[in-house]
Structure formats: C-alpha cells, structure tokens
Amino acid sequence: MQLSSWSTALAAGIAVVTSAHATSPVPLNTGEPPVRATTNDNRQSAGSLRDGVLTIHLVAQRAAWYPEAEDGPFKVVAAFGEAGHAPLVPGPLIRIPLGTTIDATITNSLADTLAVLGMRGRSDTLWLAPKATARVRYRPPAAGSFLYAAGERRGDKFRFAGVEGQLAGGLIIDEDGAPQDRIFVATGWAPVPIGNNPYFLAMNGKSWPYTEKFVHTVGDTVRWRVLNGEEGAASHHPMHLHGFYYRVDARGGWDADTLYAASQRRWVVTENLPGRSSMAITWVPSRPGNWLFHCHNADHVAGQHRHVIAGRSPPYPEMPFHDAQEHMKWDMSGLVNAITILPRAGESVVAQSATAPRKMRLLVQERPAYYGRRPGYGYVLQEGASEPAPDSILIPGPRLVLRRDQPVEITVVNRLTTHTAVHWHGIELESYYDGIAGWSGSGDNLAPMIAPRDSFVVRFTPPRAGTFIYHAHLTDKVQLSRGLYGALLVLAPDQPDAPEADQVMVVGFGRPNGKASILLNGSTAPAPLQRRRHGTQRLRVINISPEDNVIFTLSTDSAPILWKAVAKDGFDLPVAQQRVQPAQLRIFQGETYDFEFESSADVLHVRIKVPGAPPGGDDVSLQLRVRP
Ligand SMILES: [Cu+2]
Missing domain, CATH: 2.60.40.420 (Cupredoxins -  blue copper proteins)
Known part of the structure; x- marks a missing residue:
C-alpha cells in the first residue's frame, strides 16, 4: 500500500511522517481471546520519570473491555497499554511537569496500520505499520490538558471511533507543584460496521451506573480536568453539574490550551466539550447531599445504551418503575457521575x-x-x-x-x-x-x-x-x-416582570404533525412577540432540546444586531466578559444566556438553526415586533 493513498484518506493539513521502523517485540494478535483491559482512573502517570525524561513504551493491542461491572458484559476493542502491563481504557495517562521530555516507544500490535496523533507536536501524525515500533522524543512547550489518540486503518479510511474509540488518553503538562486535581477522559464506542446507530459512552472507562462515585465534604475545593477523547465535530458533551456552579479555568485540548486569566473565568452549570477538547474546572460544594455531573445530550446518557453494552437488540426490555433506585440504574448510561457531599462535622444540614x-x-x-x-x-x-x-x-x-x-x-x-x-x-x-x-x-x-x-x-x-x-x-x-x-x-x-422588555426564547424539540423538529417557544412557526422600541432590552436564551445544539441569531431584515452577553446559566458574567458583539450564539443543551440589546428596528428576527443542516432543514424563525 502506498503512503500517498493513506494520506488521501485523512483531512488535509495533517503532517504525514514515516516513522515506522524496526520489528515489534510484542506478538501479534493471533485470534486468541484478547487480554482484559483495566479501567484507567487517571490517578497515576504511566512511564517512569528520571532526570527530566519520561520513558514510556505504549502498545496498541486488542483487549476485552468491561465498561460496566468487571464480571459484566465486555467489548473487544483496540486499547493502549504499557509494555508488560494490562491495556488501559482510556489509554495510559501521561502526566509530567513542564520541561520534561517524553521518550516514547510505540508498538502497533494491531492487525492494520495505526495513525497516532498528539504524541509529538500535538497534531503531528505518526504512522505505524502492523508489528512496527517507533520511537518519539518530544518536549511539550507549554502546560495544559492535552490528548493523544490513535486510529486504525479500515479499508481506505482511518477509524478513530468505533472499536478504536478507546485509543485515547490524557497528556497533562503541569506548570507547577503537585497536582491536586482529577482527570477524566470521555470515550465512545460503536460497532463496526455501524448499524442502527448503537453506541455508548464512557467516562474513565466506565459507563453509568458503574462510573466513579465521588465523595467530598462541604467546603472542599474540587478540581477536575475533563477531556473529550472522541473525534470530530459531531461529538459534543455539554457537561452539567447539579446544584453548584463550577468555574472554568482553562479550555483547550487538541491543539492548544488556554489558561484563563482571573477576569476571564466564568461560572457555569453547563460547559460544552467538543471532540478532542479539554476543560479545567474548579468548584466548591456548599450543600450536602447527592448530586450528578453528566452530559446534557439526552442521548449520550440514555439508558437504552446499557442494552447495547450487553449486546441486546431492540426491542429492549421495559424499564423497571417499582423502585426509584433501580429505575435510575436503567434510565441512564454513559457520561454520568454520582457525587455525594458530606456535611462538615458539627454543621446542621438544613437551614429553614x-x-x-x-x-x-x-x-x-x-x-x-x-x-x-x-x-x-x-x-x-x-x-x-x-x-x-x-x-x-x-x-x-x-x-x-x-x-x-x-x-x-x-x-x-x-x-x-x-x-x-x-x-x-x-x-x-x-x-x-x-x-x-x-x-x-x-x-x-x-x-x-x-x-x-x-x-x-x-x-x-x-x-x-x-x-x-x-x-x-x-x-x-x-x-x-x-x-x-x-x-x-x-x-x-x-x-419588574416586563415581558415586552425581557423576552425568553426557549429552544426545544418536538414532533409537530409527527415530524421531528427543533422548536422555538414550542413551535416550528412561533407567533410574533411584541417589544418596546426604546431602551435596553433583555433576551434570555435557553436550550433544553434533548439532542440538538443550535445557532441562534437576532437580526434586522439585513444583518445581525449587536448585543451584550450579561449572564451565562443564571450567573452574571464578569464585566471583562460582557462584550458587545454581533448577535449570534451557538447554544448547547442545558445552557442559558442573558443578553442586552437596543434596537429601533420595527421588526427583529430571531432565528435558530441546527449547524450543518441542509437548506430547508431544521430552521425556525420568530419576529419581535415593536408595539404599535
Ligand atoms: Cu454528551
């Protein structure tokens, strides 16, 4: 197979380098039952760190992965492990102080060619033929939360998802001091070939209700880095925390990481994580009890995927309704983590x-x-x-x-x-x-x-x-x-409660006349609303569609007007973030925004559109008319 035909299967702009050389010390997969993968809770860095060099030998191999109980159903997947150790899902964590050089040996024990991304110079691709081993030395130039991932050649394409979806791991570069945070990598699984769209998601290698349960005490400072190891523009995880705001300290992932200055940090209850992205967040639980942290795409946490994990075909068994706790185990799957907050010793629980x-x-x-x-x-x-x-x-x-x-x-x-x-x-x-x-x-x-x-x-x-x-x-x-x-x-x-100066736009989903569609204020053809011509007006935008994110715009007949974002998820934005900008917003499930605007136009058009939808696809408009 010619190298040129490999590269044509991939997006333009990725550097193609031939580094496959030498032979593998690891035996090929010969059709034996694969070894068991261990769940990676991302507490420990892989490799050995000495004199400023992290030495690590990663092997991509077939493995049996148990996304629920360790004696539950398993999937045969491709996974990375350290040579001589069990493969891990997600892949081994590489966590090093800034200034460390990574000296990585990578062996491809899979049956076909492997493309490894992120292991040197971030988006620089490394190609490994079957049985090949390559060595990479790379010194990350900046601190942050990054990812590496790999895909396997399938026919004329490289698959970074499907059964290869677990070939992703965290690459964390610490600026200073001993890390006090936890790291989570979300990955996705789908069968090959994909039929009837069965899939499921996992957080640190487990799917709800087998995901890690956190226990903290009121007043603890909780620091998490959450990484979406999935590929591509279609993978978005709007991560929602129940009961508390969390502060977004950094956003990044694949190509770069941006540590926010204090004035740029925002407090949210939902932050969207696109494919191959990361966020560093901090929160302080102030009330005891049980809470959740989960993806707000209802399909990414739908209980039906538990049957996919178990290998069942539809129709799936009825959900149990006799017991709330039993129901909860079957009503959700995937990217859901349970959190228990303990009261501080000596503090009463409820203030009346x-x-x-x-x-x-x-x-x-x-x-x-x-x-x-x-x-x-x-x-x-x-x-x-x-x-x-x-x-x-x-x-x-x-x-x-x-x-x-x-x-x-x-x-x-x-x-x-x-x-x-x-x-x-x-x-x-x-x-x-x-x-x-x-x-x-x-x-x-x-x-x-x-x-x-x-x-x-x-x-x-x-x-x-x-x-x-x-x-x-x-x-x-x-x-x-x-x-x-x-x-x-x-x-x-x-x-004052003044709807004509304080409008609410609710993005939802429904099936008017039996046809699935996004909805604006409950309709595909919402009636015009009245507004005042003068003065500052508030527009509150909510997306509670189960699965759709939308592009929301507010414009005159000819162009978007200007608006100023003043709040996100009900939390006032710091003044430095209250920027005046063209009225266009991509809003994800479980997010709310407040904007302020002034306009003397007779008619303003609110429009929502599903990104990438074809013309005539999902697209709903509503007019804001000046009161006669
Ligand atoms: Cu999601």
Whole structure:
C-alpha cells in the first residue's frame, strides 16, 4: 500500500511522517481471546520519570473491555497499554511537569496500520505499520490538558471511533507543584460496521451506573480536568453539574490550551466539550447531599445504551418503575457521575427560612395525539381554586417567575399515565428537591419518582437572580421531546416582570404533525412577540432540546444586531466578559444566556438553526415586533 493513498484518506493539513521502523517485540494478535483491559482512573502517570525524561513504551493491542461491572458484559476493542502491563481504557495517562521530555516507544500490535496523533507536536501524525515500533522524543512547550489518540486503518479510511474509540488518553503538562486535581477522559464506542446507530459512552472507562462515585465534604475545593477523547465535530458533551456552579479555568485540548486569566473565568452549570477538547474546572460544594455531573445530550446518557453494552437488540426490555433506585440504574448510561457531599462535622444540614413560602401548584399534564400519534406532555400552573382540564398543556411550560431570596413551595402534581420527576436546572437548592428520583437527598432519605396521580412538594429559596430551566429528569429523551420543560426566571426583589422588555426564547424539540423538529417557544412557526422600541432590552436564551445544539441569531431584515452577553446559566458574567458583539450564539443543551440589546428596528428576527443542516432543514424563525 502506498503512503500517498493513506494520506488521501485523512483531512488535509495533517503532517504525514514515516516513522515506522524496526520489528515489534510484542506478538501479534493471533485470534486468541484478547487480554482484559483495566479501567484507567487517571490517578497515576504511566512511564517512569528520571532526570527530566519520561520513558514510556505504549502498545496498541486488542483487549476485552468491561465498561460496566468487571464480571459484566465486555467489548473487544483496540486499547493502549504499557509494555508488560494490562491495556488501559482510556489509554495510559501521561502526566509530567513542564520541561520534561517524553521518550516514547510505540508498538502497533494491531492487525492494520495505526495513525497516532498528539504524541509529538500535538497534531503531528505518526504512522505505524502492523508489528512496527517507533520511537518519539518530544518536549511539550507549554502546560495544559492535552490528548493523544490513535486510529486504525479500515479499508481506505482511518477509524478513530468505533472499536478504536478507546485509543485515547490524557497528556497533562503541569506548570507547577503537585497536582491536586482529577482527570477524566470521555470515550465512545460503536460497532463496526455501524448499524442502527448503537453506541455508548464512557467516562474513565466506565459507563453509568458503574462510573466513579465521588465523595467530598462541604467546603472542599474540587478540581477536575475533563477531556473529550472522541473525534470530530459531531461529538459534543455539554457537561452539567447539579446544584453548584463550577468555574472554568482553562479550555483547550487538541491543539492548544488556554489558561484563563482571573477576569476571564466564568461560572457555569453547563460547559460544552467538543471532540478532542479539554476543560479545567474548579468548584466548591456548599450543600450536602447527592448530586450528578453528566452530559446534557439526552442521548449520550440514555439508558437504552446499557442494552447495547450487553449486546441486546431492540426491542429492549421495559424499564423497571417499582423502585426509584433501580429505575435510575436503567434510565441512564454513559457520561454520568454520582457525587455525594458530606456535611462538615458539627454543621446542621438544613437551614429553614423564617419567611412563609409562596405556594404554587404545577400540574404535569398529557394530551393524546398531540405530536402526530404521540401524546404531548406539558406543565400547567394552576390559577385559582379549580384545576385546569387534564388534557390542557403548554409547551414550553409557563414562564415561572420567582423572586430572589423568597421561599417557594411548588406542589408538582403528576397527571400523566407514567412516572416523572422535575429538575430545577441551575438552582442552588437542597439536594432532596433536585429532581433525581432515587438519588437526590442523602442517606436513606431519597427523592421518589412522582407516580401517576401522585404529587411531590418542592421547597427552595433561589439565592440568585437569573435565567434557569425546569424540566423533566426521568426518561429524559421521551419526556423532554414531549414537552416537559419551561423557563424559570428568578428576578431581584425590585426587578419588574416586563415581558415586552425581557423576552425568553426557549429552544426545544418536538414532533409537530409527527415530524421531528427543533422548536422555538414550542413551535416550528412561533407567533410574533411584541417589544418596546426604546431602551435596553433583555433576551434570555435557553436550550433544553434533548439532542440538538443550535445557532441562534437576532437580526434586522439585513444583518445581525449587536448585543451584550450579561449572564451565562443564571450567573452574571464578569464585566471583562460582557462584550458587545454581533448577535449570534451557538447554544448547547442545558445552557442559558442573558443578553442586552437596543434596537429601533420595527421588526427583529430571531432565528435558530441546527449547524450543518441542509437548506430547508431544521430552521425556525420568530419576529419581535415593536408595539404599535
Ligand atoms: Cu454528551
């Protein structure tokens, strides 16, 4: 096979270097049952560090990987291991102080040619024929969180995903001192050839409910570096933390890493991790109880992938609803980590507010044949003493307006024919009310699923004014797609609730007339909204679509207007980040943004579009018209 034909299979711009030489000291895969891969928790650097040189010998080989229990189902995958040691998923961690030289020997024990990226000069590719061994010396020039990855030749293409998806590892260069952080590498698996799109994801080599569970104490400083080892533009993981904000200290990954200056750091509850990217984050739990850190792409955490891991074909068995904890094990998979925060010794657990709470009744309702043959679900706020008709629904749910520091008591009444649970996304509340049935709470006092005809009383006092979301957090893909989401606005005590100067745009997903589509404020053809011509106006943008990220624009008839980002996920942005810029935003699932703008135009156009969608594909517009 000619080298030139290898390179044509790859994206232009990657340096192609022939470094394969010598013969392998490691026997080829001869069809024997592969060795067992060990899960890599990324606590320990591989290799041996002496006199400023890290010496490491990596071997790419077939391995049996157990993404759930160690005696559970396995997949035969390609994985890296150190010579003489078990292969690891994800690949061995290379973690060195800045200034260290990596002296790496890499052996390809796979049946076909291997392309290794990131092991020298970041995006410089190394080619290894079967049985070949290469040696690389590389001194990383800067600190940061990087990745290396490899793909195997399959016909005329190199696969960096599929069964090769676990050939990725962290490459961490420390600036100073002993590292106090943990490292997580997300990887993906898909069969070869891909059929019916079965796949699953793993965090540090395990898929929920077998992912690592973290235990911290109130007041601990938690530092994580999270890396998306998956390839490509299609792999995005908007990572959401329940209950607390986290500070984004650095973003990078494949080509570079940017450590943010203090004024550039933002506090978020959701930050998107594209393929081959990294983030360094810091957070401090301030309330005890159980929480989650997970990808907000509902399909990346859908429980059905557990059956893919087990090798089952659809139709999959029914999910168990008899027990919330059992249900939670089957309702999610992949990129979900459980977190338990312990109270600090001697501190009481719950502070009760002295103020009487404002009481609300939120009905969860169902309308048959709303989306084609499928039902629509919707939240409806009860006004007055009598309940609304059971089949009346609103999509999205009503704009819930709460006041900062004012306690609220929301009775959620389930009038669906199935169980549900509500998550108050971004609200810093007590764990028990966070909405993860079978997990929220602490000890034995865990939140239940809300059964049909049952109700659940939620109590919290929002401490921060901003834009939040309330949404179903049970069988998310189904319940979000059917309409169980809405905007949750927390206003300062003296802040007027003025919809014409303070608009909310909710991006969702549904099936109007049975056809799957992104939705803007619940519709593919939303009615125009009125706005004031003068003065500064606020636009709150929410994406709670289960699987879609969108490009959101605000423009006159001819061009985008200018807006200023003022908050992200309900947290005011530092002044240095409140930049005036053209009104275009790529917003991922579970994110909210607040913008301010002024415009005297008669008509402004809000438009959402799925990136890369063909003309006439997913694209929804809404007009903001000046009040006559
Ligand atoms: Cu994801």
